[in-house]
Amino acid sequence: MTSQAIDQAQVEAFAGRLLGILQGGAQTLLLSIGHRTGLFDTLSTLPPSTSQQIADAAGLNERYVREWLAGMVVGRIVEYDPAARTYVLPPVHAAMLTRAAGPKNMAVVARLVALGASVEGAVVDCFRNGGGVPYSAFPGVSELLADLNRPVIDATLLQSTLPLVPGLVDRLRAGIDVADVGCGAGHAGNVMAQAFPNSRFVGFDFSEESIASARREAQELGLTNSRFEVRDVTTLDEEAAYDLITVFDAIHDQAQPKVVLKAIHRALRPGGAYLMADIAGSSNLEENLEHPLAPINYAVSLTHCMTVSLALGGEGLGNMWGEQTTVAYLKEAGFQNVTVKQVEGDILNNFYICTKS
Numbered sequence: 110m111t112s113q114a115i116d117q118a119q120v121e122a123f124a125g126r127l128l129g130i131l132q133g134g135a136q137t138l139l140l141s142i143g144h145r146t147g148l149f150d151t152l153s154t155l156p157p158s159t160s161q162q163i164a165d166a167a168g169l170n171e172r173y174v175r176e177w178l179a180g181m182v183v184g185r186i187v188e189y190d191p192a193a194r195t196y197v198l199p200p201v202h203a204a205m206l207t208r209a210a211g212p213k214n215m216a217v218v219a220r221l222v223a224l225g226a227s228v229e230g231a232v233v234d235c236f237r238n239g240g241g242v243p244y245s246a247f248p249g250v251s252e253l254l255a256d257l258n259r260p261v262i263d264a265t266l267l268q269s270t271l272p273l274v275p276g277l278v279d280r281l282r283a284g285i286d287v288a289d290v291g292c293g294a295g296h297a298g299n300v301m302a303q304a305f306p307n308s309r310f311v312g313f314d315f316s317e318e319s320i321a322s323a324r325r326e327a328q329e330l331g332l333t334n335s336r337f338e339v340r341d342v343t344t345l346d347e348e349a350a351y352d353l354i355t356v357f358d359a360i361h362d363q364a365q366p367k368v369v370l371k372a373i374h375r376a377l378r379p380g381g382a383y384l385m386a387d388i389a390g391s392s393n394l395e396e397n398l399e400h401p402l403a404p405i406n407y408a409v410s411l412t413h414c415m416t417v418s419l420a421l422g423g424e425g426l427g428n429m430w431g432e433q434t435t436v437a438y439l440k441e442a443g444f445q446n447v448t449v450k451q452v453e454g455d456i457l458n459n460f461y462i463c464t465k466s
Contacts, residue, residue, distance in 0.1 A: 132184075138226075139180045140206070140219035148177065149206040149216055152187065152198035159195055211260040212454055220253050221405065225412030232412055241420030244316070247413065251319045255294035258357065261455055262297050267304055269452045274382045274462055277353065281305040285352035288313065290342050290373060291359025295323020295335070302327070302335035310335040313342050345372040352378055357386045358458065360438075361430050362414050364423025370442035374465060383444060383463040389451065392431025402457065403429070432459055439463055 143149045151167040160178055164171035178196050181187035186206070187196050198206070206216045224247060225232075231242045244250070271277055281287075284307035289298040292312030302310045312335070314320055323337040343365050354373050363369050373383055388406060390397055397403045410427035419425040426434075432449060439447050444463035452460060 134222070136180070136184045136186075137219045137222045139177060139184070140186075140216045141223040142177060143181070143206070144214075144216035144220060146177075148174065149198065149203065150208055152196070153200075153203040153207045153209065155197070157190060157193065157195035157197040159193075163196060208260075212264045214260065217253075217256050218405070220256070221409050221413075224250060224253060225408060228412060228416075232416060235416060235419070239419075241416040241418065241425070242412075243420040244417045247417075250413075251294060251316055251322065255296065255319075255322065258293065259296050261457075262300055262357075265452050265454045266297060266300055269454065270384070270386075270460065271301075273450050273452070273460055274353075274384055277382060277384075280352065281308050284308050286350065287311070287353045287355070288351045288376065290345065290354060290356045290369070291362070292323060292337065293319045293357075293359070295319070295326060295337050297355065297357055298335050298337070299323065299326050299330060299332060302332045303330055306334060308334065312337040313340040313345065315339065315341050342372070343368050345369070345376060347376040349378045350376050352381045353384065354381070355384045358388065358428075360385060360387055360435075361426045361428045362417060363426075364418050364421035366424060366426060367438060367441065370438055370444075374443040377465040379465055381465045383461075383465070385439075385461040385463070386455075386458040387430075387435055387461065388428040388457060389459040390429045390431050392433040392435075397429065397431075435459070435461060 146167065146169060148163070148167055148169070151163060155163065155166060158166070160175040161171050163178070164174040167174065178187055178189075182189040182196070186202055187198055189196055204210055205213055208214060227248070228242050228246055231246060235241055271281070281301070282305055287298075287301065287308055287310045289295070289310065289312040292298055292314045293316070295312045295314075298310045298312040301308070312320075312323055314323075314337070317339050320337045320339045327335045327337070342363070354377055356373070360366050360369065377383060390400055390403065390406065400406070406429050407427075410429055415425045415427035436447050436449070439461060444465070446464050446466070448462040450460045450462065452458070
């Protein structure tokens with residue numbers, strides 16, 4: 110193609126789009142810093158304040174705070190009064206950027222991009238040499254995942270998610286055996302254990318850091334009906350041991366997802382239910398073009414979900430394996446009745462409801 114054949118207007122339009130992407134990437138890094146330092150939370154409690162006043166309130170270094178604030182001002186996130194040299198976070202912005210925003214907090218999502226950037230070099234090496242980047246290479250990932258999942262669990266698990274399974278809430282009240290596979294920091298299991306004291310809960314995860322957090326939370330809540338084990342879930346070998354098994358956004362990370370799903374089917378008692386949350390999307394790329402979260406989902410998949418699976422010699426499904434593939438895997442595992450639903454307040458996931466006959 111010659112230069113004369115290129116539509117210069119289209120080139121300029123694409124250049125503008127690329128510039129917007131780069132600007133957004135820079136802002137994403139600043140959003141992540143604002144969340145991790147607590148600056149958004151601090152700003153939401155302050156009247157218009159100087160950089161020194163904000164730094165003092167947050168217990169941070171003023172020079173760093175001032176530079177971060179400048180990036181927030183030019184990004185139209187924080188407002189600045191040049192005469193008074195004061196900064197303020199508008200309440201309508203705080204509603205999407207603070208921990209008080211719960212599942213609407215977008216600043217915590219920005220941490221996913223920062224996490225992926227931290228292993229960019231290792232991922233590039235995998236492009237050349239194959240293999241993957243192990244879970245251990247992601248500093249703070251357990252804490253980040255807990256930070257992401259906790260507000261959604263608090264807002265939706267008891268109110269919306271568990272009622273998706275007909276009769277489940279009544280069974281939990283009466284008392285059943287429940288396993289949460291790939292439980293992470295165990296918040297879902299502890300929330301259920303607190304709400305349903307007659308039921309018994311166990312959580313499995315291979316991360317010692319996550320299990321330690323889960324046990325600590327259970328102890329702080331005074332729970333006696335939840336316990337947690339460090340365990341590779343591919344070794345799950347119970348048979349007809351549980352009435353309910355849950356998995357929240359963990360199957361796509363597994364090295365051997367088919368093995369895990371078959372083990373889950375085996376571990377359920379007849380009439381038991383399997384409730385699985387996983388990333389909403391299509392298995393067909395062309396059907397994800399209008400997906401509002403597709404770019405970030407594929408980026409997170411490439412720099413975390415897919416690569417940690419490949420590091421273990423696994424399938425490397427990635428988090429956008431899609432509804433069609435998910436249903437096929439569930440049926441191959443033995444679940445012939447699969448229903449797919451969504452929950453208001455959780456824009457990320459599909460919920461797959463399976464019963465064992």
